[in-house]
Amino acid sequence: MNLKTFKIGGIHPPEGKEATEKKPIEIIMPKEGALMVYPMSQHIGAPAVPIVQKGDRVLLGQKIAEAEAFMCSPIHASVSGTVKDIKPMLTPGGTMAQSVIVENDGLFEEDPSLGKNKDWQKLSKEEILDKIKNAGIVGLGGAGFPTHIKLNPPPTDKIDTIIVNAAECEPYLTSDHRVMLEKSDRLAMGLKIMLTLHPGAKGYIAIENNKPDAIEAMSEVCRKYDDISVVALLTKYPQGSEKQLIYAVTGREVKSGKLPASEGCIVDNVDTVLAVERACAQDRPLMRRIVTFTGDAVKNPGNYQVRIGMNINDFIEQVGGFAEEPAKIIAGGPMMGKAMFSTDVPFVKTSSALLCLTRKSAELPPESNCIRCGKCVGACPMGLMPLTLNQDALAGDMAAFEAHDGLDCIMCGSCSFTCPAKRHLAQTIIAFRGEVMASKRKK
Amino acid sequence: MNDNLMVSSSPHIRSKETVSGVMRDVVIALVPATVMGIVYFGVTAAIMVAVSILAAVLWETLYNKIAKKPNTVKDFSAVITGLLLALNMPALSFSEHPIAIFVMPIVGAGFAIVIAKQIFGGLGQNFINPALAGRAFLVASYPTLMTGAAFKATNFMAEAETYATPLASMKEGGSYGATLVQGLIGNTGGTIGETCAIALIVGGLYLIYKKVISWRIPVLYIGTVLVFTYILKLCGVEGAVSRDYTEIFFGGLMLGAFFMATDYASSPVTPLGQLIMGFGCGFITVLIRVFGGYPEGVSYSILLMNLCVPLIDRWTTPKKFGYVKPVKVKEVK
Numbered sequence: 117m118n119l120k121t122f123k124i125g126g127i128h129p130p131e132g133k134e135a136t137e138k139k140p141i142e143i144i145m146p147k148e149g150a151l152m153v154y155p156m157s158q159h160i161g162a163p164a165v166p167i168v169q170k171g172d173r174v175l176l177g178q179k180i181a182e183a184e185a186f187m188c189s190p191i192h193a194s195v196s197g198t199v200k201d202i203k204p205m206l207t208p209g210g211t212m213a214q215s216v217i218v219e220n221d222g223l224f225e226e227d228p229s230l231g232k233n234k235d236w237q238k239l240s241k242e243e244i245l246d247k248i249k250n251a252g253i254v255g256l257g258g259a260g261f262p263t264h265i266k267l268n269p270p271p272t273d274k275i276d277t278i279i280v281n282a283a284e285c286e287p288y289l290t291s292d293h294r295v296m297l298e299k300s301d302r303l304a305m306g307l308k309i310m311l312t313l314h315p316g317a318k319g320y321i322a323i324e325n326n327k328p329d330a331i332e333a334m335s336e337v338c339r340k341y342d343d344i345s346v347v348a349l350l351t352k353y354p355q356g357s358e359k360q361l362i363y364a365v366t367g368r369e370v371k372s373g374k375l376p377a378s379e380g381c382i383v384d385n386v387d388t389v390l391a392v393e394r395a396c397a398q399d400r401p402l403m404r405r406i407v408t409f410t411g412d413a414v415k416n417p418g419n420y421q422v423r424i425g426m427n428i429n430d431f432i433e434q435v436g437g438f439a440e441e442p443a444k445i446i447a448g449g450p451m452m453g454k455a456m457f458s459t460d461v462p463f464v465k466t467s468s469a470l471l472c473l474t475r476k477s478a479e480l481p482p483e484s485n486c487i488r489c490g491k492c493v494g495a496c497p498m499g500l501m502p503l504t505l506n507q508d509a510l511a512g513d514m515a516a517f518e519a520h521d522g523l524d525c526i527m528c529g530s531c532s533f534t535c536p537a538k539r540h541l542a543q544t545i546i547a548f549r550g551e552v553m554a555s556k557r558k559k
Numbered sequence: 560m561n562d563n564l565m566v567s568s569s570p571h572i573r574s575k576e577t578v579s580g581v582m583r584d585v586v587i588a589l590v591p592a593t594v595m596g597i598v599y600f601g602v603t604a605a606i607m608v609a610v611s612i613l614a615a616v617l618w619e620t621l622y623n624k625i626a627k628k629p630n631t632v633k634d635f636s637a638v639i640t641g642l643l644l645a646l647n648m649p650a651l652s653f654s655e656h657p658i659a660i661f662v663m664p665i666v667g668a669g670f671a672i673v674i675a676k677q678i679f680g681g682l683g684q685n686f687i688n689p690a691l692a693g694r695a696f697l698v699a700s701y702p703t704l705m706t707g708a709a710f711k712a713t714n715f716m717a718e719a720e721t722y723a724t725p726l727a728s729m730k731e732g733g734s735y736g737a738t739l740v741q742g743l744i745g746n747t748g749g750t751i752g753e754t755c756a757i758a759l760i761v762g763g764l765y766l767i768y769k770k771v772i773s774w775r776i777p778v779l780y781i782g783t784v785l786v787f788t789y790i791l792k793l794c795g796v797e798g799a800v801s802r803d804y805t806e807i808f809f810g811g812l813m814l815g816a817f818f819m820a821t822d823y824a825s826s827p828v829t830p831l832g833q834l835i836m837g838f839g840c841g842f843i844t845v846l847i848r849v850f851g852g853y854p855e856g857v858s859y860s861i862l863l864m865n866l867c868v869p870l871i872d873r874w875t876t877p878k879k880f881g882y883v884k885p886v887k888v889k890e891v892k
């Protein structure tokens with residue numbers, strides 16, 4: 117097989133997927149009486165606006181917050197029950213956000229309008245986009261970009277390629293892998309629906325070759341469609357980064373500062389494509405997602421389908437808790453995930469994994485002087501000089517940071533991973549990049 | 560429940576590679592050449608290697624103490640500097656220079672560690688190769704002991720008290736006076752660590768295999784010496800006509816190309832920059848060997864290129880992914 121991959125840099129972190137890659141997706145439901153918390157900001161853009169009031173009874177699948185701004189996405193109840201309060205609550209990102217709190221009555225009584233309109237083939241392009249928007253679908257890989265906007269780029273960008281990002285290059289994560297094995301048909305159907313929005317476009321499911329069973333399963337299903345095929349990729353981090361993935365699949369280089377659509381491409385995450393299928397072919401909004409719960413502190417590592425809004429502490433308890441006390445809990449993978457302050461927060465649309473590390477594996481070695489070995493330069497997938505950017509950041513020199521293309525950093529962490537002196541390269545670069553962008557925005 | 564979670568920014572994992580691990584690999588790679596040096600030059604060579612390493616480590620400790628900095632001996636880089644310095648010194652005769660055998664390594668290591676390395680900020684900050692700086696200092700301070708005249712014959716060579724190196728014979732007599740096989744196995748005059756080409760190549764390949772260094776500097780360096788020497792030879796340049804491909808196995812070239820020009824701190828970090836470094840070193844080495852007053856040009860060529868590294872790095876910044884040529888806006892008057 118001719119394996120494709122991206123052009124420059126990249127690393128091979130230990131995979132850590134053995135613990136969960138063979139575990140079928142298990143469904144975990146919130147218990148009766150559990151408090152579900154729905155933050156109004158679970159996506160990039162303006163927060164959604166609540167359309168229910170304290171004391172209201174809501175049904176499963178009922179819209180409880182509306183997207184009023186352009187860059188926004190609505191939110192649905194994932195249980196039936198009573199609205200207890202609407203107030204700011206802590207989110208997994210560590211910030212406070214206005215949230216609707218619903219007490220689960222344990223009945224899971226569905227909104228009667230659900231599942232009425234499954235005939236997506238009869239819908240026009242606009243109606244499909246509207247369905248996706250009204251289902252509250254955003255990029256479930258972690259970015260949270262509203263999907264209906266991504267699927268509808270400005271007419272100047274003609275889309276000819278839609279890629280399902282099934283690289284799953286982050287160590288430890290296996291939920292996309294399981295979806296491809298267990299829900300192959302529906303994943304392909306989701307992509308098919310997206311392709312109808314862009315007549316003539318080709319669909320690709322890009323999978324790294326450390327998942328041969330997924331490549332096989334998806335290839336089998338794709339035989340039914342003449343415009344969808346599987347692309348096998350050579351395993352390398354950060355393959356799942358949009359620009360790197362587009363290069364691997366199409367050989368096109370998204371220009372600095374441009375979006376994938378400028379090269380005719382749309383990239384969407386596995387779970388997102390599945391949500392599109394659920395919205396269009398089953399007429400159900402986004403209420404659940406699949407997470408990998410893993411790490412050496414976890415008792416029963418596995419892949420779980422959870423309700424958005426469910427409390428993470430409740431979830432951890434329901435799946436067996438910890439084998440050892442975790443010292444660090446990361447929302448997402450170990451390379452780009454965020455360390456959490458507290459687990460007393462709900463699952464949100466963008467929660468892709470919970471990685472729980474013991475003190476032993478969470479401890480990081482101390483930083484020492486740069487020895488100028490150049491390994492970070494060789495690892496950077498964007499062709500940057502992390503050692504120089506690190507110096508610029510430490511010196512607080514915004515002009516030099518920009519001149520050295522610090523804004524092109526995709527925050528993949530490859531430089532920090534590789535550095536033998538264990539310098540906090542990505543950490544300083546990412547933080548300073550944020551400052552530079554903020555100061556540019558002000559100007 | 561768990562309120563004491565550690566919070567730090569991503570990434571949350573690191574590779575197993577460490578600075579001391581990298582440096583240990585360099586020491587391992589130098590073992591064959593060191594052993595061969597001791598085989599050829601005997602006990603004095605062993606003493607000088609030991610004194611040099613010890614002195615480097617002590618100077619580093621002393622400096623850190625005085626400067627109130629954490630002791631950096633653990634990272635093994637001082638060991639390497641001491642070792643490389645010794646490998647760049649001729650083995651002196653014990654009976655004739657009983658004091659210099661100790662004093663030279665101590666002085667050389669002091670200059671290398673304190674002046675060339677630590678004053679500039681320590682490991683990674685020094686812009687010239689400390690071992691070579693130490694050697695250059697010794698050449699200036701002990702010209703008679705550091706150059707040709709004092710070189711000992713190897714234990715396997717005929718009687719002669721001193722022995723001209725192949726490159727010195729070439730400079731004076733127009734022939735290497737040594738065969739290719741002699742150069743490969745190292746049975747020629749020279750400094751302690753430079754004579755055995757095979758041992759150095761084995762060590763160098765180990766470093767490339769372990770990804771400690773890239774192939775770029777050594778290959779370009781040695782290749783340039785070979786090609787440029789032949790160009791001058793074919794052009795009939797006086798100092799080059801009697802040279803041939805065995806040139807690359809004599810003198811400090813292998814030691815310099817694999818172990819000295821590749822020193823992290825004093826060589827470029829960019830791939831293109833490393834090619835330029837290798838080429839530049841090779842070019843200057845041949846110029847000195849063919850036209851210069853010295854028979855040997857490796858250390859000076861590397862020191863000269865060391866000075867250009869900041870510039871080279873700046874000029875050879877890699878092209879970023881997604882690079883777009885800036886559109887030149889013509890000024891309208």
Ligand code: SF4
Nearest residue numbers: 496525526528529531
């Ligand atoms: S975090 Fe940024 S600088 Fe570091 S390797 Fe990734 S893209 Fe390059």
Ligand code: SF4
Nearest residue numbers: 486487489490492535
């Ligand atoms: S990898 Fe680390 S030690 Fe090596 S050049 Fe980059 S910052 Fe310096």
